[in-house]
Amino acid sequence: MNPKIARFLAQHQPATPCLVLDVDRVEENFRALRRALPLASIYYAVKANPARPVLERLVRLGSHFDAAGIEEVEACLSAGAGAAAISFGNTIKKVSAIRRAHAAGVSLFAFDSAEELAKLAEHAPGARVYCRILVENEGAEWPLSRKFGTTVECARDLMIEAGRLGLDPYGLSFHVGSQQTRTDAYEAAIGRVGMLFTDLRNAGVELRMVNLGGGFPTRYNAEIPEIDSFALAISNALTRAFGNALPEILVEPGRFIVGDAGVVSSEVVLVSQRCPDDPLRWVYLDIGRFGGLAETEGESIRYRITTPHDGGPTGPVAIAGPTCDGADIMYERSNYRLPLALAHGERVELLATGAYVTTYASQGFNGFAPLTEHYV
Numbered sequence: 033m034n035p036k037i038a039r040f041l042a043q044h045q046p047a048t049p050c051l052v053l054d055v056d057r058v059e060e061n062f063r064a065l066r067r068a069l070p071l072a073s074i075y076y077a078v079k080a081n082p083a084r085p086v087l088e089r090l091v092r093l094g095s096h097f098d099a100a101g102i103e104e105v106e107a108c109l110s111a112g113a114g115a116a117a118i119s120f121g122n123t124i125k126k127v128s129a130i131r132r133a134h135a136a137g138v139s140l141f142a143f144d145s146a147e148e149l150a151k152l153a154e155h156a157p158g159a160r161v162y163c164r165i166l167v168e169n170e171g172a173e174w175p176l177s178r179k180f181g182t183t184v185e186c187a188r189d190l191m192i193e194a195g196r197l198g199l200d201p202y203g204l205s206f207h208v209g210s211q212q213t214r215t216d217a218y219e220a221a222i223g224r225v226g227m228l229f230t231d232l233r234n235a236g237v238e239l240r241m242v243n244l245g246g247g248f249p250t251r252y253n254a255e256i257p258e259i260d261s262f263a264l265a266i267s268n269a270l271t272r273a274f275g276n277a278l279p280e281i282l283v284e285p286g287r288f289i290v291g292d293a294g295v296v297s298s299e300v301v302l303v304s305q306r307c308p309d310d311p312l313r314w315v316y317l318d319i320g321r322f323g324g325l326a327e328t329e330g331e332s333i334r335y336r337i338t339t340p341h342d343g344g345p346t347g348p349v350a351i352a353g354p355t356c357d358g359a360d361i362m363y364e365r366s367n368y369r370l371p372l373a374l375a376h377g378e379r380v381e382l383l384a385t386g387a388y389v390t391t392y393a394s395q396g397f398n399g400f401a402p403l404t405e406h407y408v
Contacts, residue, residue, distance in 0.1 A: 033338060033383060037295050040408050041381075048299040048379065049319035049403040053081070053386050055089050057293035062093050065248070065285060068263035072281040075119050077246050078104040080286025080387040081294070085407040087111035090289075098246075098284040102129035105138060115139070119243075121205075121284065123148060123164055123180055130155040142205060142243075144182045149190055153197035160202035161194050162243055163187045165228070167206045167221040181206065184228050191237055203241025203279065204228060210287060211333060212247035213256055215265035222266065226273025242270075243282040250291030250384050253334045259288070287387040294386025296324070296403065300378050301354050313349050315370060317380065320353010320360040324393035324403055325382075328362035335382045341371035355398045 037052045046052070065074060075098040076090050082104055090097070091112040098121040099105040108118050115137030120130075123144040130141070134156040141156055143149050144164040152161055166181030182190065187204065194201040204225050208217040222242070229239050244266065249256045270278060302316040319325060327333035337351075346369040353360040374380075393402040 033295055033381060036408060040406065041295075041297055044406075046297065046406060047404065048297050049317075049323060050406060051294050051296050051324075051385065051390055051403055052406045052408060053083070053086070053290070053294035055085050055293070055407055058086055058290055058386075059089055059093060061289045061293065062090060062095060064259055065283070065288060068259045069266065069281070069283060071278065072244070072283045075121070075243075075282055075284045076289055077121075077284045077286030078108060079391060081290040081390060082107050083390070083405060083407060084111055086290060087113070096282075098286075099133075102126075102132050105129075105133050105136065109136060119282070119284075121243075125151070127151055127155055134159065140202070143190070144180060144187075146190060146193065149194060149197065149199070153194075153199055157198055158200065160200040162203040162205050162241060163190050163194075164205045164207070165224065167208060167217075167224065184224060188228060188231055188235070191232055191239070192235060195237060201232075201237050201239060203239050203243060203282075205243030205245060205282075207245035207284075208247045210247055211249045213249055215257055215262050217247070218244060218262065218266050219269040222269040222273050229274070229279070239279065241280040241282060243284065246284040246286050246288070248283075248285050248288035250287050250387065252384055253336050290386040292384040292386065294384070294389070296382040296385040296389060298380055298382060300374060300376050300380060302376050303374055311347055313347060313370075315349045315351050315374065316354055317351065318354050318400075319382075319403060320355060321362060322355055322357065322360055322394045322397045323353060323400060324389035325353070325362055325385075326392035327388055331363055331366045334363070334366055335385060337368070337370065338381045338383065339371055339374050340378055340380075341373040344371045344373055346370055347372050354400065357397075 036054050040052055073096055075096040077098045079100045088111045096117040097108045098119050100122040118138050119140040120133050121142045123142050140160045141152050164181045165187050191201045206221045225242055298317045298319045301318050304314045349368050349370045350364040351362045
């Protein structure tokens with residue numbers, strides 16, 4: 033909670049649930065990453081928060097953009113980004129989306145299969161393409177599945193085929209998982225990419241780019257390495273893999289840029305102690321997994337929660353959302369404790385909720401409207 037957001041909440045008391053996001057903090061995070069990795073081009077992962085005030089600020093800062101869908105491509109263009117600053121980074125794209133992006137001037141596309149490569153060759157002829165390889169996600173609190181990425185061996189064949197199809201085999205990418213807490217995850221992945229670069233060079237394919245993906249974490253309830261620690265590990269790994277012949281470096285931060293810039297303000301709907309002999313209380317908020325807190329699935333992302341009674345006696349709680357769905361439980365096993373004085377009708381704040389909350393919110397489950405958004 034920074035003073036700017038606290039002041040807005042105190043002065044305006046906006047209806048809950050709502051997100052309040054400090055766009056100046058977005059700029060601070062962007063500049064911090066640029067200082068830490070001065071040789072990397074920053075491609076903001078639009079899916080983290082596609083709000084126009086965020087995109088417009090990043091355009092002014094000279095950011096590039098990683099778009100997951102044609103709607104995000106068009107949102108970036110509308111916010112003032114040039115087509116050359118946009119990467120269509122989803123490896124699963126409709127033909128219509130490829131055509132629209134290519135017609136708009138986007139020339140950089142991701143893929144991880146022969147079938148997607150063939151679509152790009154037909155509908156985005158001459159485009160620069162990069163192949164996503166599958167890497168370990170150990171250490172990530174929100175790991176990615178095998179839905180994305182291919183093996184190093186397949187990537188080699190695909191990049192050779194890209195040239196045969198008239199595309200520009202531009203580079204390779206990977207993603208070590210979202211909210212990655214281990215710096216060595218990047219080191220291992222860069223080592224694999226470096227070997228593949230050499231293998232492809234020997235095969236006559238000169239790659240020019242490595243996309244390190246996202247994964248840089250935001251601080252929630254636990255300490256995390258600082259961005260400089262990640263930058264040092266990445267820089268050392270790049271030097272080992274490429275020496276002085278560094279390729280173009282791309283990074284795709286989302287959570288790191290907007291995560292700690294936002295706060296969700298929520299009303300306590302009910303505090304219930306179901307059994308007098310059980311100290312556990314159930315705290316129900318007016319926002320839950322279907323209202324935007326989808327990353328609490330499996331209790332993976334553990335937000336810090338503040339209340340009007342912080343500093344007083346606390347007790348164990350389970351924390352759930354307001355809907356009639358039994359899956360709408362955020363925390364039951366993560367040992368959350370909240371003040372004993374907490375009561376229905378009071379407001380609580382969930383910190384560092386600037387990333388993925390608005391984009392995960394349902395559009396009317398149980399009739400609940402999506403949370404409102406305030407950008408200050």
